[in-house]
Amino acid sequence: MTVEPLLRMSGINKAFGPVQALRDASFEVAPGEVMALVGQNGAGKSTLIKVLNGFLARDAGEIVFDGKPWSAGSPQEAQRSGVSTIFQEINLIPLRSVTENIYLGREIRNRAGFLAWKLMDEGAGALLKEFDVSLDIRRPLGEFSTAVQQMVAIARAVSFNAKLVVMDESTSSLAEHEVGILFQTIRRLKSQGVSVVFVSHKLDELFEVCDRVTIMRDGVTVAVSAMKDMSKLQLVATMLGRDLAEMRKRGATAFAGGQHSIGEELLRADGLAVGHRVHDVSLSVRKGEIVGLAGLLGAGRTETARAIFGADLHEKGEITYLGQGRNFKEPAEAIRAGMGFCSEDRKREGIIPGMSVRENMTLALLPALSRSGIVDESRQRAVVDRFIKEIGVKCASPEQPIRQLSGGNQQKVLLARWLCMNPKLLIFDEPTRGIDVGAKAEIQKLIRRLAEEGLGVLMISSELEEIVEGADRVFVLRDGETVAELEHDQVSESVVMNAMAQGELA
Amino acid sequence: MTVNVDRPASDELRIESGGGPFGILSFLKRYGTLTALIALILFNFAFTPHFATLQTLNVNLTQVCTIVIVGVGMTLVIATGGIDLSVGSLMAIAGALAPGFFTGKFFHGNDLYVNIALSIIIPIVVAGLFGLFNGWLVSSFNIQPIVATLILFIAGRGIAQVWTNGDLQVFKAPEFQAIAIGRVFGIPFQVYIMAVIVVIAAWILRRTVFGRQVLAVGGNEAAARLAGVPVRRVKRLVYVISGLCAGVAGLIVIAENSAADANLIGMGMELDAIAAVAVGGTLLSGGRASIFGTLLGALIIQLVRYTLLANGVPDAAGLIAKALLIVLAVWLQRAERA
Numbered sequence: 086m087t088v089e090p091l092l093r094m095s096g097i098n099k100a101f102g103p104v105q106a107l108r109d110a111s112f113e114v115a116p117g118e119v120m121a122l123v124g125q126n127g128a129g130k131s132t133l134i135k136v137l138n139g140f141l142a143r144d145a146g147e148i149v150f151d152g153k154p155w156s157a158g159s160p161q162e163a164q165r166s167g168v169s170t171i172f173q174e175i176n177l178i179p180l181r182s183v184t185e186n187i188y189l190g191r192e193i194r195n196r197a198g199f200l201a202w203k204l205m206d207e208g209a210g211a212l213l214k215e216f217d218v219s220l221d222i223r224r225p226l227g228e229f230s231t232a233v234q235q236m237v238a239i240a241r242a243v244s245f246n247a248k249l250v251v252m253d254e255s256t257s258s259l260a261e262h263e264v265g266i267l268f269q270t271i272r273r274l275k276s277q278g279v280s281v282v283f284v285s286h287k288l289d290e291l292f293e294v295c296d297r298v299t300i301m302r303d304g305v306t307v308a309v310s311a312m313k314d315m316s317k318l319q320l321v322a323t324m325l326g327r328d329l330a331e332m333r334k335r336g337a338t339a340f341a342g343g344q345h346s347i348g349e350e351l352l353r354a355d356g357l358a359v360g361h362r363v364h365d366v367s368l369s370v371r372k373g374e375i376v377g378l379a380g381l382l383g384a385g386r387t388e389t390a391r392a393i394f395g396a397d398l399h400e401k402g403e404i405t406y407l408g409q410g411r412n413f414k415e416p417a418e419a420i421r422a423g424m425g426f427c428s429e430d431r432k433r434e435g436i437i438p439g440m441s442v443r444e445n446m447t448l449a450l451l452p453a454l455s456r457s458g459i460v461d462e463s464r465q466r467a468v469v470d471r472f473i474k475e476i477g478v479k480c481a482s483p484e485q486p487i488r489q490l491s492g493g494n495q496q497k498v499l500l501a502r503w504l505c506m507n508p509k510l511l512i513f514d515e516p517t518r519g520i521d522v523g524a525k526a527e528i529q530k531l532i533r534r535l536a537e538e539g540l541g542v543l544m545i546s547s548e549l550e551e552i553v554e555g556a557d558r559v560f561v562l563r564d565g566e567t568v569a570e571l572e573h574d575q576v577s578e579s580v581v582m583n584a585m586a587q588g589e590l591a
Numbered sequence: 592m593t594v595n596v597d598r599p600a601s602d603e604l605r606i607e608s609g610g611g612p613f614g615i616l617s618f619l620k621r622y623g624t625l626t627a628l629i630a631l632i633l634f635n636f637a638f639t640p641h642f643a644t645l646q647t648l649n650v651n652l653t654q655v656c657t658i659v660i661v662g663v664g665m666t667l668v669i670a671t672g673g674i675d676l677s678v679g680s681l682m683a684i685a686g687a688l689a690p691g692f693f694t695g696k697f698f699h700g701n702d703l704y705v706n707i708a709l710s711i712i713i714p715i716v717v718a719g720l721f722g723l724f725n726g727w728l729v730s731s732f733n734i735q736p737i738v739a740t741l742i743l744f745i746a747g748r749g750i751a752q753v754w755t756n757g758d759l760q761v762f763k764a765p766e767f768q769a770i771a772i773g774r775v776f777g778i779p780f781q782v783y784i785m786a787v788i789v790v791i792a793a794w795i796l797r798r799t800v801f802g803r804q805v806l807a808v809g810g811n812e813a814a815a816r817l818a819g820v821p822v823r824r825v826k827r828l829v830y831v832i833s834g835l836c837a838g839v840a841g842l843i844v845i846a847e848n849s850a851a852d853a854n855l856i857g858m859g860m861e862l863d864a865i866a867a868v869a870v871g872g873t874l875l876s877g878g879r880a881s882i883f884g885t886l887l888g889a890l891i892i893q894l895v896r897y898t899l900l901a902n903g904v905p906d907a908a909g910l911i912a913k914a915l916l917i918v919l920a921v922w923l924q925r926a927e928r929a
Contacts, residue, residue, distance in 0.1 A: 396817060420819035434817055437810035439878045448807055448818040455800045462798075502818065 089152070091116045091280050092137075092168075092249060097146035099132055106132040108304040110146075114249060119271060119281045121291045121312065123324060124301035125547060126382055130284055133301070134251055138163040138170045151248060161190070169242030170251040177238055179227025184209040186226050187241045212240050216270055232263030239270055243279065250274060251282040256290060260361065268294050286383035287564060288317050288586060302326050317586035321381070325549055327578060347557065348372030350408075351510050351541040354393060357402035362388045364565040366402070368543075370510060375532065375542040377556030379549075379581050385565040386545045387429055390512045393543075394426045395419040407509070420449055425503030429514035429545070431492065435499045438488035442480050443469045445487045446501045453506075472501040476531060493524025500531065510541040517551065529555060549578050563588045623923060624872055624887040631894045639901045645777055651897055653771075653847070655889045656781045657682075657840040661860055662867040662885040663792045664722075664833030669868055670796070671829050672809045672877030673729060673736035678837040678864060680747025681721050682857030685714035685841030687751040690760045690851050693767045707767050715838035721747065722834020726827035740830075744861065751853035760851040771846035781843045788836065793882040805829060809877025866892060866913065870920045892916060 092114040099107040107129045114120045124130045135141040137148065139157030148155040150168065157163035160170060177186045184202075187209045195201040209222045218236050226234055235255055242250050252271075256264050271281050271294055283295055291298060292312060300308040300323045308323050353369040363385040370376045378386050392399040395413025404411055406422060413419040416426065428434035437445055446469050447454060454465050469483045478497045480490055487495055496516065503511055516532065517525040532555070536542050546552050552559055559576050561569040561584035569584035635642040661678050668675045692710030693703075721743055728739035773780040796802035804825045807815040816822045837857070845851040869875060870891055871884030895916065896909040 394817075415821075416817050417819040417821055426817055428814075428817055433811075434813045437807050437814055437878070439810050439874075440806065444803060444807075448803075448815070448820065451800045451803060458799045458801060460798055460800055460803065 088115055090114060091118075091151060092155075093147075093149045094133070094137065095147050097133065097136060097148075098144040099136055099141060100144055106304050107136070107143075110301065110304060111306045112137075112299055113309070114280045114282060115297075116248075116280055117275055117278045118297060119275055119283055119295045121295035121298040122282055122284045122301070123286070123291065123298060123320070125324060127303075128301040128324075129304040130301055131253065132304075134170065134253060134282070134284070138168055138251065164242070164245050164247070167246060167248040168251065169245060169247040169249070170253065171235065171238045171242060171255055172253050177226055177234065177241070179234075180225050182224060183213075183220065183222040183226050183229075183237055186237060187212065187222075187244065189241075212244050213237070215243075216240055216273065230263065232259050232266050235259075235267060236270060239274070243274065243277075247279060249280045249282065251284075253284045254286070255283075256285055256287065264290065286381050288320065288381070289564070291320075292317070300324055318583055321582050321586040325582065327549065327582065347374045348539065351406065352393070352543070353405040354389070355403045355405075357389060357392055357399050357404070358565075359385070359388050359392045359397055359399045362565050363392065363399075365567065366562060366565065367567045368560040368570075370541045370543050372509075372541050373536055373539045374557045375536045375544055375555055377552040377559040377576075378543060378545045378562065379552045379559055379585060380562035381585055382547070383564075384562040384585070386562055387514055388565075389562070390426065390514055390543065390545060393419075394424060394512060396426070420506070423506075423509035424512070425449070425506060425508040425510070426512045427496070427499055427503065427514060427516060429518065431495055431499065431519075436487045436495055439486060441484045442473070442478065442487050442490070442498055443483040446472060446483075446498050446505065449502055450505050468505050472505055476501055476504070477527065491521070491524070493520040493528070496520055496524070496528060500528065504535070508540065510543070511535070513542065513544045513546075515545060515547065517546075517548070549581060552576075552581060553578050561585055624870065624884055624891060628887050628891050628894070631891065631898060635894070635898055635901075639898060642901070647897075649777075649779060649782075651890075651893055652782045652785075653779055654897075655893045656779075656785045657843055657857075657860070658863045658867055658889045658893075659785050659886050660788055660836050660840045660843070661833075661857075661864040662871075662889055663788055663882055664829075664836030665861075665864040666868050666871070666873050666880050666882055666885045667792070667796070667805055667829040668736070668833050669865075669873055669875060670805050670809045670877055670880035671826055672812065673826065673829070674740065674865070675722075675725065675830060675833045676737065676740040676861045677721070677725060677743035677747055678833060678840075679857035679860035680744050680751070681718045681834050681837035682841030682844060682860060683748050683751040683853050683855075684721065684754075685718045685838040686845040686851045686856040687755045687760070687853040688714040688717060689767075689842055689845060690762050690764075693764045694760075694762055703766060707764070710767060711770070711842060714842060715835055718838030718841065719831050719835040722831040722837070723827065725834065726830030729830065730823040730826040748853065751856075755851070755853050757853065761849065762851075763849060768846040768849065771843045781847075784839065784843070788839070789882055789886050792832075796880060796882055801825065801828065806878060806880065809874075809880070811878070863889075863892075866917050870916050872920070872923075875921075888920075 090113045092112070094110070094112040097107050097110040110129060110133055112133060122130050132141065136143045138160045139162055140160055157166060157168065178189070184205050188205050193201045193204050206222060213220070213222065216236055218233065220229060220233065226237060239250060256267060259267060271283070274281055283291070285291055295312050297309065297311050298315060298320065299306060300320065302324065348371055350369055350371050355367050357366040358364050362383065366385060366389045368376065368378065378389070380386050388397065391397045393404060395416050395418055398414065411422065437448065443465065447465050450468065451460065454461055454468070466483070473480065473483065476497050478501070479494050487498060490498070513532065517528055520528065529551070532542060532544070544555060553576055556576065557573050559571040559581060560567055561571070561581060563585060568588040571580060641647060665675055665678065689710045692713065693706045725740050725743060728734045728742070729736050769780060770784065771779065771781045775783060796805065804815070804820045807820050808822050808825050812822060841856055844856050867889035868885050869888070871881055871886070871888030873880040873884055892913055895912050896906070899909045899912060900906060
C-alpha cells in the first residue's frame with residue numbers, strides 16, 4: 086500500500102501477570118478498507134482491540150492514528166477521537182428509545198437546560214435514513230432484532246465521525262438474512278471512506294466482505310495479506326501455525342498408541358439443529374473409540390455436545406443412545422444413562438470453587454454414595470482416595486479447596502468426577518486447554534487408556550495434533566454442519582484442515 | 592493458571608503461626624463470631640447487674656428463638672444464592688390460621704389434643720406450601736429471588752389480614768401455648784424447639800446429599816447442573832423449608848402473646864433473620880453456609896442489644912450497634928475473598 090495507513094500499531098506488548106497476551110504485535114488499516122482480524126482463541130485479537138480502544142493500557146508499543154500519536158484512555162475517549170467498537174453483545178441500553186441510545190452521553194439541550202427531544206428525534210431519524218433503516222425511533226431499542234440494534238450501534242458510531250469502526254464478532258448472533266444487511270452497511274461505510282476492522286470466525290464471511298486479512302497467533306501478528314491472494318486453506322493453516330508444505334503426520338502428543346478393538350455403536354446423532362450455531366450435525370461414537378470433533382471456533386462443536394448431553398435442547402434431529410432414541414432434557418438424565426461431560430470452561434462450568442477436592446470429585450456420584458439421602462462418608466473417602474492415587478491428582482489433602490489446585494489437577498479431579506461413575510460415554514470439550522505440558526500428556530494418556538478399556542469418547546479439540554493423533558475417527562464441523570467423516574487412516578492434518586476451511590476433502 | 596500446590600503446607604502453616612495482622616484476620620474469620628459472643632458474655636458477667644441469672648438467660652433466649660428458627664431456613668435459601676423476604680408474612684399467615692383450630696372455630700372435634708395437633712400441623716404445612724410457591728417462581732421461571740419472594744412479602748400479610756378481617760384474635764389455650772412458654776428444667780419449651788431445628792438443619796447441611804447439593808448450587812450453579820445436581824428441585828426445597836420454619840416461628844409468637852394479630856406477627860423478621868445469617872458468617876452470595884453460625888449471629892445481635900439496654904443505653908442506639916455488626920461481618924467476608 087502506498088497510501089499512508091489510517092491506523093498503525095507496532096511493537097505492541099501486553100501481559101496479564103505471567104501470561105504474555107501480545108508480543109510485538111502489529112496491525113495496520115488503510116483508509117476506507119475492510120480489514121479482517123482472525124486467530125484462534127487466545128491468539129490476542131480481543132486484547133489488541135482493547136488496547137486500541139483504550140480499554141486496556143499497553144505495556145509497550147506505538148500507535149499512530151490519522152497521522153497523530155494515539156493514546157485513548159477509555160472506549161469513550163476513543164469514540165470521540167474516531168475509533169468506535171461494536172461488541173458482540175451490543176453495549177447500548179435496550180430499554181431506552183433508539184433516539185436516546187444514539188444521543189447517549191451527548192444529549193442536546195435547549196436553552197432552559199431541558200432535553201430537546203424534537204431536535205434529537207429529527208437528528209436520529211436523518212442519521213438512520215442514511216443507512217436505509219426506517220423504524221419508529223421512539224420505541225425502546227430492545228424491541229428490534231439484533232441486526233437492527235447493531236445497525237443503530239453502527240449509526241451511533243458513525244455519528245461520532247468515526248473513521249474506524251471495529252466489529253468484534255458482530256455476526257455470531259445474527260440470522261443469515263441479517264448478516265446480509267450488516268454487509269450492506271459495511272460496504273456503505275467503506276464507500277464513505279470509513280475503515281472497518283471485522284473480527285469473525287466464519288471464513289465465508291471474511292472472503293465476502295473483507296479487503297485484507299491480518300492473522301494472529303499466540304499474541305504475534307503472523308501474516309497480513311490481501312484477501313484475494315489467500316486461499317481458505319492457507320488462512321486456516323496460518324491461523325493454526327501449520328506449514329502446508331511439510332506437515333508431519335505423527336509425533337507430538339501422548340495419544341499415539343497401539344490399535345485396539347472397537348465395539349458396537351454407543352451414540353448416534355442425526356441432523357441435529359440447536360439455536361443459531363448448529364444447523365445439521367450428524368456423528369456417531371462406538372464403544373472403545375475416541376471420536377474427534379474438529380472445527381473452527383464457532384463451528385458449533387460445544388453446542389452439539391451440550392445438546393447431546395441434555396444441557397441445551399435441540400430443535401431438530403435425533404439422538405440414538407445404546408440403540409434407543411433418547412432425548413435428554415436435563416444433564417441429570419444423561420448422567421443416569423451413563424454419560425459424562427467435561428466442559429471447556431473449568432472455572433465457569435466445572436469446579437465448585439469453595440468445595441474440597443473430595444466434594445468436587447463425588448458431586449455426580451453423591452446419590453449413589455448415600456443411603457436414604459445420607460452420605461456414606463467412609464465410602465466417599467475410599468472412592469476419592471482411590472482416584473487421587475489412580476490418576477495422580479496432586480493435592481495437599483482431599484479436603485483442600487479445589488480452587489487452590491493448578492489447572493491440570495483441577496481437570497484431573499473433574500475427570501475423576503466422571504470416571505467414578507463408571508460411564509459408558511464421556512464427552513471432552515477441550516480436555517487439555519490451559520494445562521501445562523506435563524499434565525497434558527498425562528491426561529491424553531489417560532483418555533487413550535480409558536478408550537482401550539471400552540469407554541466411548543467424544544473429544545472436541547482445537548488442537549489439530551490432538552485430533553489427528555488422538556482420534557480413531559474424526560467428524561469435521563463447519564458453520565454448524567458436519568462436512569466430513571474421516572476414518573483413522575484418512576486422518577491427517579491437511580485433510581482435517583481442508584474440511585475445516587472449505588468444507589470438502591482435499 | 593492458578594497458584595500451584597507443590598508447597599501445600601504453606602497455607603496451613605500461616606494459620607497456625609497466628610503471628611502478625613494476617614494471623615489475627617484469619618483467626619477472626621474462622622472464630623470471629625464465637626469469640627465475639629464469648630467476649631460479650633464475659634463483659635456482661637463483669638459489668639451487668641443480675642446477668643448470671645436464669646431469668647436473664649430465658650429473656651435473651653426467648654428473644655432469639657424465632658429469629659434463629661427463621662434464620663435456619665434463611666441460611667439454606669441464602670446458601671443456594673437466593674433470599675427469602677416473605678418469611679415475616681408467612682409467620683403472619685401461620686399465626687393467623689392457628690387459633691381457629693384450637694378455639695373450635697373451624698373444627699368441632701371433641702378431643703382438645705386433636706384440635707391442638709391440627710392447629711400446629713395445618714398452619715405449618717400451609718406456610719410450607721406458600722414457600723413452595725416461592726420456590727416454584729424462582730426455579731421454574733428464573734425470577735430473581737428478591738422479586739419472587741417480594742410477592743408474598745406483600746401479599747402474604749394481606750392474606751392473613753383478610754383471613755382474620757384484620758381483627759386481633761385473643762385466646763387462652765395453655766395446652767397450645769405450652770409450645771412457647773411451657774418450661775422444661777426451667778427453660779422455655781421454644782428453646783428446645785429451636786435447638787432441635789438447629790441440630791437437624793446443621794446435620795442435613797453437612798451429611799445429606801441434599802445439603803451438599805444446596806452448597807453446590809450456591810457455589811456454581813452451571814457446574815452443579817452439568818454434574819447432574821437437580822438444581823430446580825434443590826431450589827424449590829429450600830424455599831419450602833424456609834416456609835416451614837417461618838410457620839413454626841409464627842406459632843411460637845402467637846403462643847407467647849396469647850393473641851394473634853396479623854398486622855404484627857413477624858413484622859421485620861426477614862431483616863432480623865438475614866442479619867443473623869450475615870453475622871453468622873454465611874456467604875451472602877451462596878456456596879458456604881453455617882447453621883450454627885446463624886445461631887451465634889442471632890445470639891450476638893440480641894446480646895449486644897441487651898448489654899446496651901441493661902447498661903442504660905436506649906434501644907434506638909442498639910439499632911446502630913446492630914448495623915455496625917452487619918457491616919463488620921460483611922467486611923470480614925470481603926477481606927476473605929480479596
